[in-house]
Amino acid sequence: MILYSIGLIVVIAFLALKYVYSYWDRHGFPNLKPEIPYGNLRILAEKKESFNVAINNLYDQSTERLVGVYLFFRPALLVRDAHLAKRIMVNDFQHFHDRGVYCNEHGDPMSANLFALPGQRWKSLRGKLTPTFTSGQLRNMLPTFLEVGNKLQHYLDGLATDNQVVNMRDIVSRYVLDVVASVFFGFEANCLHNPDDAFRVALRDLNNPDSFLNNIRSTGVFLCPGLLKFTGISSLAPPMKKFTMEVISSHLHQRETGQVTRRDFIQILTDLRRKAGNNAEESLSDAQCAANVFLFYGAGADTSTGAITFTLHELTHNAEVMTKLQHEIDEMMERHKGEITYDNINELKYLDLCIKETLRIYPALAVLNRECTMDYRVPDSEVVIRKGTQMIIPLLGISMNEKYFPEPELYSPERFDEATKNYDQDAYYPFGAGPRNCIGLRQGLLLTKIALVLMLSRFNFTTTIPRKLSFEPVAVTLAPKGGLPMKIQKRRR
DSSP states (O other), rough: HHHHHHHHHHHHHHHHHHHHHTHHHHHHBBBBBBBBBBBBBBBHHTSSSOOHHHHHGGGGGGSSSSEEEEEETEEEEOOOOOOHHHHHHTTTGGSSOOOOOOBBTTTTGGGSSSTTTOOHHHHHHHHHHHGSSSSSHHHHHHHHHHHHHHHHHHHHHHHHHTTTTHHHHHHHHHHHHHHHIIIIIIOOOTTTTTTTOOHHHHHHHHOOOHHHHHHHHHHHHHHHHHHHHHHHHOOHHHHHHHHHHHHHHHHHHHHHSSOOOSHHHHHHHHHHHHHHTTTTTTTTOOHHHHHHHIIIIIIIIIHHHHHHHHHHHHHHHOOOHHHHHHHHHHHHHHHHHHHOOHHTTTOOHHHHHHHHHHHHHOSSSSSEEOOOHHHHHOOTOOOEEOOTEEEEEHHHHHHTOTSSSSSSSSSOOGSSTTOOOOOOOGGOOOOOOGGOOTTTTTHHHHHHHHHHHHTTTEEEEEEEEEEEEEBBOOSSOOTTTTTTTEEEEHHHH
């Protein structure tokens, strides 16, 4: 009887999986053949590739505009046509206004951040937070960026005299965390000089690829939200939630009682709460504030670190580009007697081109999620995408397609120069596009530019590894395996 029951359960499970994995066949979409129980993500499950690379590898396995794939047990459509992807994010946004990632506002408040919130809740919060990233606010944040940047310069001074090989990815990540701590959390961290600073240790634990539960969390947030809802696993580890809530609640209380006043993100949230008064719909709870501060902690730190260090990596493999960029920086510094201002930074046109090219090859988040929120007929076809369908836009696959970017393997900042433009503008959106693009992109770019100016004006960097990189498996963002080791020397001018 027991054997019969086990056999029956196995048969039912097998038939259920066969039904799940026939979804795209039943709906008449071309699709990639899945493997039970991995769907099309076996290499991710076996920790052989990163989340981004695993998804983007699927891009090269078809020539269709839309191809059905399986994110483990979740059917999704991979958008291979860059123009259709942009239309989905911009022109037809009303059909795709949600990301379709995990969000449980009541059961798991820390998951309900600006990135994940759906519909009207997202729109309302976006409107409240948008003034945080105006040019005026960025000018106010500039002194903090420069103060921490000067500490970075002094730190590198000591390393440059020893002619040693250092992991620039690690150093820059600590610099970025010191900025994030000051601008978003409202306190001074010391990650640059103390790798074991509590602020850094918390993030290191969050990104630990050896943690089974962390892997389940990242998979659940981006690929299978139902996994977290079904298991009851929270999107963040309890110690991380406790750390963030305690810090944010403490600082909000200090600001609201007038003990401390600073020009930072916490102050902006405090002002929003004060303005809302007793209006519960307009006010932000401690948990909502913590969720959104954490968003910039977890996501913002990684993306800015990547933009800075991948640019350095490419410059060390393209000597002419580095020389040209350093010449531009030197001229700007001489013109303004060494002063760095918001306007002076914006004069650096070639720096802007270099960062654009870096973000093409190493997009901050190489996969964009959208969910179809009402039935959508694909332009120039009879195909209808049904409400509730998960859409996956593979930025890495698109940006390395020679149809959109000639000689995609070549690092060529000039491709973005208006005088020598050589790319499809409708295929370039490293921060997303439309109303749900990255709210912090201007701040991230400013932080990136300041770091590169401060480093390249004083130091030369030499790589010790090949240009072609491998990436850490499982990681959500692109993280180079083994870091980015380089030699540093002081410039002689």
